Amino acid sequence: xxxxxxxxxxxxxxxxTYGSGEAEVRALDGVDLTIRRGEFVAIMGPSGSGxxxxxxxxxxxDRPTTGTYLFEGKDVSALNRDQRALIRRHxxxxxxxxxxxLARTSALENVELPLIYKxxxxxxxxxxxxxxxxxxxxQGREHHDPSELSGGQQQRxxxxxxxxxxxxxxxxxxxTGNLDTTRSREIMELLVRLNREDGxxxxxxxxxxxxxxHAGRLVTFIDGxxxxxxxxxxxxAAQ
Amino acid sequence: xxxxxxxxxxxxxxxxxLRSFLTVLGVVIGVAAVIAMVTIGQGxxxxxxxxxxxxxxxxxxxxxxxxMMGPGVRDDAPEFRLADAxxxxxxxxxxAAAPVASSxxxxxxxxxxxxxLVTGTGASYLDVLNWPVVxxxxxxxxxxxxxxxxxxxxxxxxxxxxxxxxxTGEAIRLKSVSCEVVGLLQAKGASTFGQDQDDTIxxxxxxxxxxxxxxxxxxxxxxxxxxxxxxxxxxxxxxxLMRERxxxxxxxxxxxxxxxxxxxxxxxxGINNVxxxxxxxxxxxxxxxxxxxxxNIMLVSVTExxxxxGIRLAVGAQARQVMMQFLIEAVVLSLIGGLIGxxxxxxxxxxxAQLMAIPFAPSLPVVLxxxxxxxxxxxxxxxxxxxxxxxxxxxxxxxxx
Ligand SMILES: Nc1ncnc2c1ncn2[C@@H]1O[C@H](COP(=O)(O)OP(=O)(O)OP(=O)(O)O)[C@@H](O)[C@H]1O
Ligand SMILES: [Mg+2]
Numbered sequence: 001x002x003x004x005x006x007x008x009x010x011x012x013x014x015x016x017t018y019g020s021g022e023a024e025v026r027a028l029d030g031v032d033l034t035i036r037r038g039e040f041v042a043i044m045g046p047s048g049s050g051x052x053x054x055x056x057x058x059x060x061x062d063r064p065t066t067g068t069y070l071f072e073g074k075d076v077s078a079l080n081r082d083q084r085a086l087i088r089r090h091x092x093x094x095x096x097x098x099x100x101x102l103a104r105t106s107a108l109e110n111v112e113l114p115l116i117y118k119x120x121x122x123x124x125x126x127x128x129x130x131x132x133x134x135x136x137x138x139q140g141r142e143h144h145d146p147s148e149l150s151g152g153q154q155q156r157x158x159x160x161x162x163x164x165x166x167x168x169x170x171x172x173x174x175x176t177g178n179l180d181t182t183r184s185r186e187i188m189e190l191l192v193r194l195n196r197e198d199g200x201x202x203x204x205x206x207x208x209x210x211x212x213x214h215a216g217r218l219v220t221f222i223d224g225x226x227x228x229x230x231x232x233x234x235x236x237a238a239q
Numbered sequence: 240x241x242x243x244x245x246x247x248x249x250x251x252x253x254x255x256x257l258r259s260f261l262t263v264l265g266v267v268i269g270v271a272a273v274i275a276m277v278t279i280g281q282g283x284x285x286x287x288x289x290x291x292x293x294x295x296x297x298x299x300x301x302x303x304x305x306x307m308m309g310p311g312v313r314d315d316a317p318e319f320r321l322a323d324a325x326x327x328x329x330x331x332x333x334x335a336a337a338p339v340a341s342s343x344x345x346x347x348x349x350x351x352x353x354x355x356l357v358t359g360t361g362a363s364y365l366d367v368l369n370w371p372v373v374x375x376x377x378x379x380x381x382x383x384x385x386x387x388x389x390x391x392x393x394x395x396x397x398x399x400x401x402x403x404x405x406x407t408g409e410a411i412r413l414k415s416v417s418c419e420v421v422g423l424l425q426a427k428g429a430s431t432f433g434q435d436q437d438d439t440i441x442x443x444x445x446x447x448x449x450x451x452x453x454x455x456x457x458x459x460x461x462x463x464x465x466x467x468x469x470x471x472x473x474x475x476x477x478x479x480l481m482r483e484r485x486x487x488x489x490x491x492x493x494x495x496x497x498x499x500x501x502x503x504x505x506x507x508x509g510i511n512n513v514x515x516x517x518x519x520x521x522x523x524x525x526x527x528x529x530x531x532x533x534x535n536i537m538l539v540s541v542t543e544x545x546x547x548x549g550i551r552l553a554v555g556a557q558a559r560q561v562m563m564q565f566l567i568e569a570v571v572l573s574l575i576g577g578l579i580g581x582x583x584x585x586x587x588x589x590x591x592a593q594l595m596a597i598p599f600a601p602s603l604p605v606v607l608x609x610x611x612x613x614x615x616x617x618x619x620x621x622x623x624x625x626x627x628x629x630x631x632x633x634x635x636x637x638x639x640x
Contacts, residue, residue, distance in 0.1 A: 059553075117557075
């Protein structure tokens with residue numbers, strides 16, 4: 001394991017194109033970006049600027065067309081499907097805009113999902129899942145279905161799911177996009193706490209300045225490139 | 240992990256219980272048909288075997304008339320006589336030869352009466368059929384020779400006339416003849432053709448001829464061959480004797496037929512097998528349709544659960560784990576269908592066995608085979624949907640609405 005402050009995610013000239021010839025779309029057009037362990041990075045930018053594409057590559061859901069991706073210092077640009085699944089399983093947690101919980105499945109079982117693939121036994125799984133739910137403030141809701149929970153609560157279940165597998169990095173693509181301001185702030189406070197108290201590296205895409213203000217660093221994408229990359233004074237002040 | 244997956248599969252199946260049931264209906268019907276057919280088939284061939292044994296091994300039936308004419312059709316061939324049977328029993332290839340004549344009569348005892356088949360024959364008839372007298376005795380030689388008014392009754396007749404009391408020594412009336420019951424025949428059950436063999440009365444043939452039918456005709460002769468004599472040789476010698484006695488010239492056809500009971504029973508078994516084969520083909524088609532049903536529903540399920548697959552992939556499931564999940568779900572589904580089918584098939588076979596009065600003969604290997612086969616259907620027809628689930632792209636699957 002790398003020590004805090006060491007680069008964990010490094011993009012070198014990452015390019016991701018869709019289609020070919022006339023119809024070619026350059027979703028990412030030569031991105032250089034280094035994220036260090038323990039950082040809380042917010043990514044902003046206009047619609048279609050390549051934020052989600054970058055998140056998918058960071059999250060091993062996708063591969064760059066060209067360029068080099070170093071994860072914990074190792075070149076992972078060319079890993080196959082199964083190898084990428086293993087990295088997701090052991091290092092990453094995802095939080096999506098649309099929550100993406102399994103319907104008709106209790107909060108506890110939703111949170112247990114990554115642990116199943118980690119090969120944990122039943123008792124251990126439900127203990128860890130209950131712990132993660134407690135951490136996001138959902139103790140007592142273990143046996144509720146997503147349909148019985150509010151949007152904010154559902155997103156907290158999703159965060160617990162991302163958390164349960166003990167990830168190094170949590171990737172959140174517009175985690176507050178479907179929530180009102182109060183619920184959004186609660187989710188952001190939760191993410192900040194996970195970042196500070198558990199040292200989990202967090203990369204978050206958002207459209208809202210207010211939300212980005214919780215991060216320690218703001219990266220702005222325009223047309224598939226990094227347009228600006230700066231530390232957030234607001235956050236320093238808050239600390 | 241595998242139990243985890245099975246549990247998961249059961250959950251997914253139960254979540255849509257009605258749809259799952261309709262999906263497996265094809266497999267249920269297919270398996271039930273196979274199980275019922277095989278079980279009924281086995282029962283009726285057991286029955287055939289048992290009735291062949293009850294006919295005695297190496298038993299022949301001689302009837303006047305050409306074999307070609309078929310049952311019930313008469314030509315002008317002369318009837319047999321008692322002397323024919325007597326002559327036949329002197330042959331070294333013959334163990335016993337029983338002349339048979341019969342008539343349907345109403346037997347009366349007190350207020351009770353029973354209309355039944357009265358067979359005139361001799362004690363040797365019981366030897367030929369391996370049919371013991373369980374109470375009382377068979378006919379004495381003197382009674383046969385004189386045509387005494389004595390009779391043996393079957394269990395059904397006893398129930399109708401006497402209930403459970405001892406019938407021996409009682410007198411029943413057949414037409415105008417008062418006839419002493421000297422013995423009770425062992426219960427035999429239904430014959431291969433479904434007749435109740437216990438619904439019968441046996442009297443000395445001379446008594447029947449003289450006091451009931453008023454003729455000296457013998458309608459058939461039942462022959463048991465001596466031990467060690469082949470059926471072919473027995474038939475040859477009996478035919479030679481009968482041709483001589485009936486004065487059939489060289490080159491002329493027989494005017495009587497000799498039927499080998501073993502032949503009839505093997506023919507019946509053959510018919511059984513053909514029927515079972517046909518129905519198995521129907522069952523196979525139904526299993527195929529059932530399998531396609533499972534494939535269809537699994538494909539629908541993969542599409543419906545695209546997002547779920549995306550979530551699983553995102554949290555670190557590998558393609559083959561997703562594949563296994565759907566494959567196991569298909570197998571569990573078709574195994575459930577198989578189990579229901581097995582139970583239904585056995586129940587059908589049981590009811591049919593009761594109705595047809597044949598033994599209920601479930602076969603463990605067949606049940607196991609059906610079980611394994613339904614798992615196989617699940618694997619074959621679950622493979623394609625499972626593979627398409629495993630090939631989904633996680634990003635697209637997550638975005639799927
Ligand atoms: N699967 C795809 N096929 C073709 N083009 C794609 C695909 N995915 C993304 N794109 C294109 O790549 C570009 C970047 O898309 P991306 O989703 O990364 O944008 P984004 O910054 O996340 O936008 P938004 O803020 O609207 O979520 C867009 O022009 C988009 O149309
Ligand atoms: Mg996006």
